[in-house]
Amino acid sequence: MLELRDVNTYYGTSHVLQGVSFEVPEGRCTALLGRNGAGKTTTIHSVAGLTPPRGGSISFKGREVSGLPPHKISKLGIGLVPQGRRIFPSLTIRENLTMPARGGTNGSNGRGSSWTLRDVYELFPVLEEREGNMGNQLSGGQQQMLAIGRALMTNPEFVLMDEPSEGLAPVIIDQVGDIVLKLKEMGLSILLVEQHVSLACRAADEVLVMNKGRIVWRGKPDELLANESVQHEYLGV
Numbered sequence: 001m002l003e004l005r006d007v008n009t010y011y012g013t014s015h016v017l018q019g020v021s022f023e024v025p026e027g028r029c030t031a032l033l034g035r036n037g038a039g040k041t042t043t044i045h046s047v048a049g050l051t052p053p054r055g056g057s058i059s060f061k062g063r064e065v066s067g068l069p070p071h072k073i074s075k076l077g078i079g080l081v082p083q084g085r086r087i088f089p090s091l092t093i094r095e096n097l098t099m100p101a102r103g104g105t106n107g108s109n110g111r112g113s114s115w116t117l118r119d120v121y122e123l124f125p126v127l128e129e130r131e132g133n134m135g136n137q138l139s140g141g142q143q144q145m146l147a148i149g150r151a152l153m154t155n156p157e158f159v160l161m162d163e164p165s166e167g168l169a170p171v172i173i174d175q176v177g178d179i180v181l182k183l184k185e186m187g188l189s190i191l192l193v194e195q196h197v198s199l200a201c202r203a204a205d206e207v208l209v210m211n212k213g214r215i216v217w218r219g220k221p222d223e224l225l226a227n228e229s230v231q232h233e234y235l236g237v
């Protein structure tokens with residue numbers, strides 16, 4: 001569904017992504033792991049059009065998307081759950097959800113139609129209970145749910161999730177894992193960037209390990225969990 005081929009991305013003269021290639025098949029979750037500064041967010045931003053690659057190709061459902069502006073990429077069905085949630089602090093929960101909403105034709109809510117506020121509230125009841133609260137009045141876990149709900153309101157077929165477990169307590173990280181699995185059950189395809197190895201391995205069909213802007217290892221979650229040297233060398237576990 002999503003395919004990166006030899007992607008090279010720069011910040012000015014700094015060559016960050018150095019020939020990144022991988023694919024995420026339809027309905028699957030691929031996890032991208034790596035230390036701070038490895039290039040995970042740059043990979044997500046390359047797909048979303050926020051840091052367009054200078055070389056290589058990114059295709060989504062067979063269509064080249066690199067070079068398109070972010071809003072066009074979003075409209076094609078790629079949703080972004082950004083690192084650090086990026087909730088609008090002075091908007092209410094409801095406004096955070098409805099502002100980016102877009103009537104799509106992708107039928108991605110698991111019932112063959114577009115996501116509505118009601119669907120998001122069914123998935124995350126706590127957001128309905130607090131819908132009049134401001135974004136900055138939520139806990140970290142609730143903000144993460146809001147960030148995911150906001151992405152769903154754009155009717156994606158594919159979701160880019162950047163470190164959804166960052167800064168959350170272990171019990172909440174388990175809930176994030178449940179949510180990722182649920183989105184997969186609904187038929188969404190997912191690129192999950194994580195530093196939390198067990199969460200990534202629980203949700204992913206395939207795991208990629210990135211170091212210094214390159215994919216240095218790939219395999220099944222079980223293979224990574226059994227490979228202490230890769231975990232030690234590249235993930236600091």
Ligand SMILES: Nc1ncnc2c1ncn2[C@@H]1O[C@H](COP(=O)(O)OP(=O)(O)OP(=O)(O)O)[C@@H](O)[C@H]1O
Pocket residue numbers: 011014016034035036037038039040041042043083195
């Ligand atoms: N806006 C920027 N301008 C210049 N360099 C940047 C910029 N953003 C990131 N970098 C550099 O690019 C490299 C990759 O950063 P990136 O944010 O992709 O890492 P990451 O794997 O997402 O790390 P983290 O786990 O800390 O979020 C780092 O060396 C970083 O310093």
Ligand SMILES: [Mg+2]
Pocket residue numbers: 040041042083162
């Ligand atoms: Mg990052």
